[in-house]
Amino acid sequence: MAAVVELSEGPGTGAAYVKAALGMLRRGGDTLPDVELVHRGVTVDRGHLARYDRVCGLRLTDTLPATYPHILAFPLAMRLMSAADFPLPMIGLVHVSNRITVRRPIDAGSRLDLAVRAVDLREHPRGRQFDVVATASVDGAQVWRGVSTYLRREAASPSSAPAAPAPPAAEPPAGGAVWRLPARTGTDYAAVSGDRNPIHTSRVGAKLFGFPRQIAHGMWTKARCLAALEGRLPESYAVEVAFKQPILLPSTVRFTSSPAAAGWEFAVHAKRPHLTGSVLFQDGQQSLLDGGDGR
Secondary structure, X not given: OOEEEEEOOOOXXXXXXXXXXXXXXXXXXXXXXXXXXXXXXXXXOHHHHHHHHHHHOOOOOOEOOOOHHHHHHHHHHHHHHOOOOOOOOOOOOEEEEEEEEEOOOOEOXXXXXXXXXXXXXXXXXXXXXXXXXXXXXXXXXEEEEEEEEEEEEOOOOXXXXXXXXXXXXXXXXXXXXXXXEOOOHHHHHHHHHOOOOHHHHOHHHHHHOOOOOOEOOHHHXXXXXXXXXXXOOOOOEEEXXXXXXXXXXXXXXXXXXXXXXXXXXXXXXXXXXXXEEEEEEHHHOHHHHOOOOOO
């Protein structure tokens, strides 16, 4: 049973980035902290919600977008991953996938109880990965759940399975909508999300981590995809994405979507895929709705 740490106010993200920078040389460990951070009674600033909607191309409504609770819980995740007892340095982690379950619409006037924990540190052919599980509840009932999977690239363990050979690059699907993303996409999203990782906001910061220029946030891309599907989503659904090649800014990409047996399939691509995802409606999402710690 994880220890529960109750926070009386939301932590900021600036201090967490400073702690993360100081912890870049932290030695690896094999155990995630058995703790859950909880912040109760969180309210939504409607002005901030409107700015978020505009940055992500979403309609202005009083219902929270599926991705909005993620940014409400993000400071808790930052505090958790920048703590001294966290086994992996936060800077350098790669967000490889994200799964969100919307159990019912969330009104912007709701008071949310947020909880965040890290689970399932495991080997990966390119290092180690783990899940950050975030939940939002209203009046004791869970209304939203998000699972972010992060990868720490490092020397593979001898017991790790060898990585499967990469499949040949497929031809990008035809059609879809063309998105032209300006350089400010990263800084605009950083301002509303609190995710000020320099790989998204600074050419110099991006180059320090091997990118020729800054890259778009993966969660901005996911939110933008859901904006493109607005009006075609039910009140309850699950949406899962895999983050592929980063989107360099500025850039021009293409969004495609198609109906599937249980919902929608969608992708963002240029010459190679940047993001692939699926929306599962109620009948097809039961395994996600009833899932455990994010697997």
